[in-house]
Amino acid sequence: xxxxxxxxxxxxxxxxxxxxxxxxxxxxxxxxxxxxxxxxxxxxxxxxxxxxxxxxxxxxxxxxxxxxxxxxxxxxxxxxxxxxxxxxxxxxxxxxxxxxxxxxxxxxxxxxxxxxxxxxxxxxxxxxxxxxxxxxxxxxxxxxxxxxxxxxxxxxxxxxxxxxxxxxxxxxxxxxxxxxxxxxxxxxxxxxxxxxxxxxxxxxxxxxxxxxxxxxxxxxxxxxxxxxxxxxxxxxxxxxxxxxxxxxxxxxxxxxxxxxxxxxxxxxxxxxxxxxxxxxxxxxxxxxxxxxxxxxxxxxxxxxxxxxxxxxxxxxxxxxxxxxxxxxxxxxxxxxxxxxxxxxxxxxxxxxxxxxxxxxxxxxxxxxxxxxxxxxxxxxxxxxxxxxxxxxxxxxxxxxxxxxxxxxxxxxxxxxxxxx
Ligand SMILES: Nc1ncnc2c1ncn2[C@@H]1O[C@H](COP(=O)(O)OP(=O)(O)O)[C@@H](O)[C@H]1O
Ligand SMILES: [Mg+2]
Numbered sequence: 001x002x003x004x005x006x007x008x009x010x011x012x013x014x015x016x017x018x019x020x021x022x023x024x025x026x027x028x029x030x031x032x033x034x035x036x037x038x039x040x041x042x043x044x045x046x047x048x049x050x051x052x053x054x055x056x057x058x059x060x061x062x063x064x065x066x067x068x069x070x071x072x073x074x075x076x077x078x079x080x081x082x083x084x085x086x087x088x089x090x091x092x093x094x095x096x097x098x099x100x101x102x103x104x105x106x107x108x109x110x111x112x113x114x115x116x117x118x119x120x121x122x123x124x125x126x127x128x129x130x131x132x133x134x135x136x137x138x139x140x141x142x143x144x145x146x147x148x149x150x151x152x153x154x155x156x157x158x159x160x161x162x163x164x165x166x167x168x169x170x171x172x173x174x175x176x177x178x179x180x181x182x183x184x185x186x187x188x189x190x191x192x193x194x195x196x197x198x199x200x201x202x203x204x205x206x207x208x209x210x211x212x213x214x215x216x217x218x219x220x221x222x223x224x225x226x227x228x229x230x231x232x233x234x235x236x237x238x239x240x241x242x243x244x245x246x247x248x249x250x251x252x253x254x255x256x257x258x259x260x261x262x263x264x265x266x267x268x269x270x271x272x273x274x275x276x277x278x279x280x281x282x283x284x285x286x287x288x289x290x291x292x293x294x295x296x297x298x299x300x301x302x303x304x305x306x307x308x309x310x311x312x313x314x315x316x317x318x319x320x321x322x323x324x325x326x327x328x329x330x331x332x333x334x335x336x337x338x339x340x341x342x343x344x345x346x347x348x349x350x351x352x353x354x355x356x357x358x359x360x361x362x363x364x365x366x367x368x369x370x371x372x373x374x375x376x377x378x379x380x381x382x383x384x385x386x387x388x389x390x391x392x393x394x395x396x397x398x399x400x401x402x403x404x405x406x407x408x409x410x411x412x413x414x415x416x417x418x419x420x
Contacts, residue, residue, distance in 0.1 A: 054080040060110050063142040073100035074254060076107075082250050083108035088195070088226035092242045095254035097232040105197050105228055106138045112195050112226070113169040115148035120188045123221075124172040124197040125214055127204040129155050129326045130333060135199065136172050154178040156326075160187055175204070175213035182220055190220035198245055201231035202238045211241055218245050265418060267407040268382040268393055274302060277383045278309055280409040284381065285315075287415035292336070294344045307345040320346040379418065381407065 051072055055061050072080065075095045082089045083105065095101060109122040126132040132155055143149050152158075152166055154173025160166075166187050171178065181187040196218060204210045218227065227246040231238050234253065242249070271277045284290070297303040300321050307319040318341035320332050336344045382404065384390050397404050408414050 054084070055107060055111060056084075057111060057146070059145040060107065060142065062145040063110075064107065066144065067103075067141055069103065073104075075252065076100045076104040078252050079104050080108065082252075083226070083228060084111055088112075088224070090227045090246045090249045091252065092229045092231075092246050092249040093252040094231050094234045095252075099254065101230045101232075102135055102138055102199065103142070105199070105230065106135065106142050108228070109170055109195055109197065110139065110143050110146065110149060113149050115146070115169060117169065118167040119192050120152075120166050120168060120171045121193060122170045122195040122197070123178060123182075123188070123190075123193050123217070124170070124199060125175050125178055125204070125217065126172065127174070127200050127207060127210060129174060130330050131200060131203075132172050132174055133330050134333075139170060139172065154181050160185070165189070175210045175217065179213045179217050182217055190217070191222050193221050193225050195226045195228065196221055198227075198229045201229050201242055201245075202233045202235070205237055205241050215244055264378040264380055266380045266382070266402065266404040267418060268384045268404050269407050269409050271383050271385050273385075274305065277385070278306065280383065281310075282313065283409040283412065284415055285313075287412045288419035290342070290379075292339065292342050292344075294336075294346065297345060297347055300347050303345050303347045310343055310345070315343050316341045317343045317345060320344060322347055 051061060051064050051069065054072055054076070055064065075093060079091060079093050079101075082091050093101060093104075105124070109124065113121045124132075124135065126135055132153060136151060136153055139151050143151070149170065150168040151170045151172065152168040154171050154177045156174070156177055158177070160181075162185065164187060166181075171181070171188060173181075178188075182190045198204065198214055204214060221227075227249075229242050229246050229249075231242070234242075269277075269280045271280055281295075295306065297306060300323070303319060303321055307317045310317045318332050318336050320329055324332070332344075335341055382389075382393055384393055393404060407418065
């Protein structure tokens with residue numbers, strides 16, 4: 001299962017880090033800010049296109065607006081007409097994390113189900129337990145005013161009685177369980193499925209076995225079933241997989257310029273020890289107001305230590321790490337999302353690394369991409385502690401063609417400036 005391989009990946013990283021081979025970016029602080037009035041005005045001046053032409057069911061529109069979505073994002077605007085066309089069209093879509101892909105296909109799934117039919121019509125595969133839960137939550141929220149549509153989670157631990165047939169119209173889960181439910185247990189009749197969604201294809205193929213399981217599910221579906229695949233990145237391996245899952249696809253790729261880091265200011269701080277990093281962090285907290293922060297650490301030990309130090313300083317800290325149970329991790333993420341904790345300290349549980357064990361560019365983007373969404377301002381601060389981590393930082397600057405400025409955290413005025 002995904003969890004075990006995650007934990008294993010963390011273990012490997014830790015072993016490497018502790019043997020001194022690995023010294024990469026250690027701490028990254030991301031600040032979530034509010035829109036400045038100027039930015040708001042700019043947004044409003046842009047012709048706002050509403051959601052209504054993209055969605056014909058009033059009860060779904062109600063759900064969309066209740067979630068605070070006023071205008072569709074670029075990917076939503078482009079993908080929804082294809083996904084809702086008659087006859088259904090297949091789609092492979094790529095855009096940066098946080099651009100609204102999940103919300104887009106959730107709306108498409110909800111639009112396609114017939115609530116009068118009491119059997120699964122939409123299957124959605126997610127690479128992890130947490131993501132399945134998260135996406136399920138989006139389905140529940142968006143479908144809040146459409147209570148006839150029911151959802152079930154095909155995840156490990158959700159045991160059903162042998163011989164039963166599912167009545168729910170939407171099934172979301174991880175590939176292994178979903179495959180079992182279709183083939184071994186026959187809880188689902190795959191031939192009746194109208195929409196098949198594969199989310200986070202790039203994460204999916206990183207887990208051993210998921211690719212084959214997904215393909216086996218896909219093969220059981222009828223020819224006219226709509227196939228949709230989403231990914232934040234599109235390396236060749238993802239692309240090859242996508243083509244096996246989605247025959248005859250429409251393809252949407254948002255250009256790099258459109259997946260900018262423009263709303264995120266990036267800095268680096270030079271530090272030599274973990275104590276110095278902690279001091280830098282304290283100085284930053286002392287100078288500016290940080291709504292919420294995620295701090296990525298290399299090892300569990302550092303993460304544990306840092307979480308302890310921060311709570312001694314009076315912060316409400318949550319700690320997320322690889323050895324925790326999936327349910328525990330989901331609960332931690334949920335509390336952080338709800339704002340119950342203001343600082344989340346985490347090990348590289350879901351990081352992708354390149355062959356040298358360094359976080360790759362996509363991981364960096366993925367991390368800092370968690371902020372700066374939908375015009376929110378964000379701040380990313382990288383702690384650089386060695387020549388090697390400086391090299392990584394330089395590579396990231398080159399890749400994104402964006403300068404990462406040095407920040408002197410002993411200078412409070414300078415820190416104040418970055419927040420303005
Ligand atoms: N049209 C929209 N307007 C405002 N917020 C949106 C919109 N679409 C999605 N969001 C929000 O943006 C965040 C990222 O959306 P999500 O669909 O999860 O993106 P992705 O799947 O591309 O990572 C979520 O918090 C979601 O609620
Ligand atoms: Mg998503």
